[in-house]
Amino acid sequence: VQLVESGGGSVQAGGSLRLSCAASGFPFSLYSMGWFRRVPGKEREAVAIISELGRPRYTDSVQGRFTISRDNAKNTIFLQMNSLKVEDTAMYYCAAPRNRGYVSTHPDYFPYWGQGTQVTVSS
Numbered sequence: 001v002q003l004v005e006s007g008g009g010s011v012q013a014g015g016s017l018r019l020s021c022a023a024s025g026f027p028f029s030l031y032s033m034g035w036f037r038r039v040p041g042k043e044r045e046a047v048a049i050i051s052e053l054g055r056p057r058y059t060d061s062v063q064g065r066f067t068i069s070r071d072n073a074k075n076t077i078f079l080q081m082n083s084l085k086v087e088d089t090a091m092y093y094c095a096a097p098r099n100r101g102y103v104s105t106h107p108d109y110f111p112y113w114g115q116g117t118q119v120t121v122s123s
Contacts, residue, residue, distance in 0.1 A: 001025040001112040003094045008117030013086055015121070019079040021094030021114055029072040032103045034110055035079045037090035037119075044093070046105035048079060057105070062088075084121045091116040 007019040019035065032051045038044040048068035049057045056068045067080040077094060095110035097103040103110075 001096055003096060003112060003114035005092065005094050005114040005117040008092060008119045010120040010122065011084055013084060013121055013123050015084050016080070016082045017084065017119060019081070019092055019094075019117060019119075021077045021079075023075045023077070023094070023096065026096065026112075028075040030100055032097055032101075033070060033077045034095045034097070034103075034105070035068060035077070036093045036095055036107060036110070037088075038093070038116075039090045044107045046107070047092070049103065049105055050077060051102075052100070059105075081119070084119075086121050086123050088119060089121045090119060092119050093117075 002024045004022045011017055030052055034049045035047045036044050037047050047059055050068045050070050065083045070077045093116045094114040096112040097110050
């Protein structure tokens with residue numbers, strides 16, 4: 001399994017960024033996928049999960065601002081981040097779960113991770 005993120009960067013508060021994650025090495029269309037983030041000194045948290053059928057789930061703090069999507073033809077997921085806030089600053093990771101079907105948002109259920117892409121939001 002290989003996951004490669006791209007699209008991070010620096011932006012002012014209120015701005016937008018779009019993250020991408022290209023996946024390979026497993027039957028991508030059959031699995032949920034997730035975006036997580038980690039701030040130094042804190043636990044990694046789930047930002048958004050998308051099911052194999054395209055149904056999204058979001059953590060409360062990004063609901064209405066972030067949109068997760070997937071393109072099964074390109075084995076890629078996306079995270080469109082709008083109205084970014086300073087507190088969104090983190091390393092963002094793409095992750096694939098161990099099992100098919102409904103998946104918990106806990107990071108322990110995702111054994112496969114990308115290298116991460118940094119998102120920095122300044123005031």
